[in-house]
Amino acid sequence: MNDDIRAGMVELLPRLRRFAYSLTGSRDQADDLVQETCARALSRGDQYQAGTRLDSWMFRIAQNIWLDRCRSNASRGESVDLDAQAELSGSDGRDVTEGRLTLEAVTAGIERLPPEQRVLVGLVCIEGLSYKEAASVLEVPIGTVMSRLARARKALHDALFAEPAVVTPLSKEARHGRV
Amino acid sequence: MAAFSDELLMAYADDELDSATNEAVAEALRSDTELNRRYLAFARTGRDLGQPFADFLNEPAPASIVAMINAHETKVLPKRAPLAPKRETWAEWLSNQLLPAGGMGLAAAGYGLALVAGIGAGALIGGVHGPAGDGSTVGAGLSASGALASALETGHSGVARPVGLSGQAAITPRLTFKTASGDFCRQYAMTLPGGTSEEGVACRTHGKWTVHAHGPGATAAITPGATVPAAGAGSALVEAVVDGLIAGNVLTVEEEAMALGGQWRQ
Numbered sequence: 246m247n248d249d250i251r252a253g254m255v256e257l258l259p260r261l262r263r264f265a266y267s268l269t270g271s272r273d274q275a276d277d278l279v280q281e282t283c284a285r286a287l288s289r290g291d292q293y294q295a296g297t298r299l300d301s302w303m304f305r306i307a308q309n310i311w312l313d314r315c316r317s318n319a320s321r322g323e324s325v326d327l328d329a330q331a332e333l334s335g336s337d338g339r340d341v342t343e344g345r346l347t348l349e350a351v352t353a354g355i356e357r358l359p360p361e362q363r364v365l366v367g368l369v370c371i372e373g374l375s376y377k378e379a380a381s382v383l384e385v386p387i388g389t390v391m392s393r394l395a396r397a398r399k400a401l402h403d404a405l406f407a408e409p410a411v412v413t414p415l416s417k418e419a420r421h422g423r424v
Numbered sequence: 425m426a427a428f429s430d431e432l433l434m435a436y437a438d439d440e441l442d443s444a445t446n447e448a449v450a451e452a453l454r455s456d457t458e459l460n461r462r463y464l465a466f467a468r469t470g471r472d473l474g475q476p477f478a479d480f481l482n483e484p485a486p487a488s489i490v491a492m493i494n495a496h497e498t499k500v501l502p503k504r505a506p507l508a509p510k511r512e513t514w515a516e517w518l519s520n521q522l523l524p525a526g527g528m529g530l531a532a533a534g535y536g537l538a539l540v541a542g543i544g545a546g547a548l549i550g551g552v553h554g555p556a557g558d559g560s561t562v563g564a565g566l567s568a569s570g571a572l573a574s575a576l577e578t579g580h581s582g583v584a585r586p587v588g589l590s591g592q593a594a595i596t597p598r599l600t601f602k603t604a605s606g607d608f609c610r611q612y613a614m615t616l617p618g619g620t621s622e623e624g625v626a627c628r629t630h631g632k633w634t635v636h637a638h639g640p641g642a643t644a645a646i647t648p649g650a651t652v653p654a655a656g657a658g659s660a661l662v663e664a665v666v667d668g669l670i671a672g673n674v675l676t677v678e679e680e681a682m683a684l685g686g687q688w689r690q
Contacts, residue, residue, distance in 0.1 A: 254493050258485035263477050280489050287493065288667045348476035369438070370473040376440055391431040395466070398434060402465035 250290065253299045254283060260372065261303055267367035268311050270356045282307040304372070304382045308364045315360040346405060354404040362397035369394055428452060428459060430466075437466040568626050568633040571595060576610050576626055576633045577688075581680060584615075600680045603627060604671040606690045608683060609636075611666060625665055628688050637665040 261282065265275035285306050286293070293302055355363055368379045369390075376394075380387040428449060435441050436449040452459055568576060571587045575595040579585050584594040598611045609627035616622065624638030675683065 251493055255485065255490055258489060259481045259483065262483070262485065263474075263480035266480060267477065276486050276489070280486070280492065283489055283493055346473065346476055348479075351473055351476050366469075366473070370469060370471055371477050373471050373474060376435070376438075388431075391435065395430040395434045398469040399430065399465050401469050406468060 250293065250299060251287075254286065254303070257300055257303055258283075260300065261307060264304060264367050264372055265307060265311075267352070267355060267371045268308070268360075268363055270352045278307060278311055281310055285310065298378075298381075301378065301382045304368065305384070308368075308382070312360055312364070350405060354401050357404055358397050358400060362393060362400070365390060365394045366397050366401065370398075428462075430462065433459070433463045434466040437463065437470050568635055572612070572614075572626075573633050576612060576628070578684065580684065581610075581677075600675040600683065601666070601670045602672060602675070603669050608688050608690075609666075609669055625669070627669065636669065 258279065261279050262275055265278040265282075266272065269275050269278060282303060286303060289306075293299070355366055358366065364383070365379060368374045368382060369376065374382070376387050376390050379394075380390045383390065432441070432445070432449065436446060439446075441449065453463060571585075572595055575585045575587075575597060579595070579597045581597045581599050584596040587593040587595055594615050596613045596615075598613055600608060600610050602608055607627045607629050609625060610633075611625045612623065614622040614624075622638065624635050626633045626635045626638075628634075
C-alpha cells in the first residue's frame with residue numbers, strides 16, 4: 246500500500262465516520278467500526294486494485310464488518326433476525342421540526358430497518374452514491390439495489406412521517422423532500 | 425394508466441432515470457394523485473436525508489485512527505516476506521492450536537479489543553516501558569520488562585502465568601512466529617483484576633523484547649465513564665500488526681519449545 250492510498254484513507258475518514266454512524270447510530274460504535282475498517286484495509290492493502298475507487302473499497306469493508314457483527318450478535322440472541330422485516334410503528338422515529346428532519350429522527354428511523362437495508366440507505370441517501378456505485382460497493386446487481394432500497398425507503402417514510410400523505414400533485418421542490 | 429413500479433418512482437425521485445422515462449413519470453405525476461401518494465414516500469426519503477449528517481464532514485477524525493494509519497506510514501513494521509504458496513494465518517493457527525486447550529488467554533483471543541488508549545497494564549504489572557504517554561500503541565518501540573518480559577522469555581503459548589501476590593492478574597503468551605529478519609515475536613494477552621484485559625505483540629531483538637502494539641481489551645475503559653463494547657477493532661489492529669511482522673508460519677508447539685530451550689537463538 247503506497248503513501249497516496251494511506252493519505253486517501255485519512256482524507257476519507259470523515260465520510261467513513263458518517264457512513265458508520267448511519268449504520269450504528271452511535272458515535273462510539275461508529276468510531277470503533279471505522280478503526281476496524283482501517284485496520285483491515287491496512288492489513289489487506291494488497292487486495293486493493295489500483296485504479297478502483299478507494300471509497301468504494303473502504304465502504305465495502307466497513308459494511309462487511311458491520312454485517313458480520315450484526316450476524317454474530319443475532320446468533321447470540323442479541324439482535325433482530327436479519328431476514329425479518331422490521332416492524333415500523335411510525336411513532337418513535339418521528340421528529341420533524343419545521344419540515345426538517347433531525348439527526349436523531351433519521352437515525353432512529355434507520356435503526357429500525359433490517360441491516361442490509363440500513364447499508365443501502367447509508368450509501369445512497371446519506372453518502373449520496375448512485376445506484377450503480379452502491380451496486381459496485383455491495384457487489385450485487387443494480388436491480389437488487391433498487392428493490393431493496395425501495396422497500397427500505399417506504400418503511401423509513403412510514404417511520405418518519407406519520408401524518409396522512411399529501412395527495413395533491415407535487416411541486417419541483419417537493420421532489421426533493423422539501424414539503 | 426401506465427404501471428409505474430416503486431423502483432421507478434424512487435429512481436425518479438433520485439434523478440436516476442434517462443430523460444425520456446423521466447418525462448413520462450413527470451407527466452403521470454401531474455394528474456395522478458395516487459401516484460403522487462406513492463411517490464411522496466421516496467421524495468421525502470431521498471438524498472436530503474444526509475443533511476442532518478453533514479456535521480460529520482467538519483469534525484476532525486479521531487487521532488487514534490489517524491495515528492494507526494500513519495504508524496504504517498512510518499514503516500516501523502517490516503514488509504512481510506514472500507510467503508510460501510499457502511500458509512496458515514496466525515488467526516487460524518490460534519483457533520486450531522489454542523482454543524481447544526482452554527485457558528484464560530482464550531477469551532481475549534476473540535474480537536473485541538480496542539487498541540486506542542495508552543498502555544495501562546504496563547503500569548500495573550511493571551511490564552512495558554516507553555513513550556506511551558501520548559497514547560500511541562503501534563510501532564512505538566516500547567521495551568518489555570519485569571513480569572511481561574519474563575513471560576515472553578520463558579512462557580509457553582497458551583499457559584497463563586499469574587502475576588503479583590493476589591494472583592488475580594496473569595500474562596499468557598498466545599503464539600510465536602518469526603519475522604523476515606529472523607527475530608522471534610510473540611503475541612500475548614494480559615488479564616487484570618476486575619476482569620479487564622489487554623493484549624499486544626512483542627519481538628525479541630538483541631536479547632530484549634520490544635512491544636510493537638499493545639492496548640486495552642474489550643472491557644477496559646477507554647475514556648472515563650465510558651466502556652467500549654466488544655467489537656473487534658483491537659483484534660483487527662493486532663492482526664494487522666502481526667500480518668506486517670510475520671514471515672512464514674506460526675511456530676508449532678515443538679518449534680516453540682526448541683526456541684524456548686535454546687534461549688531464542690536464531
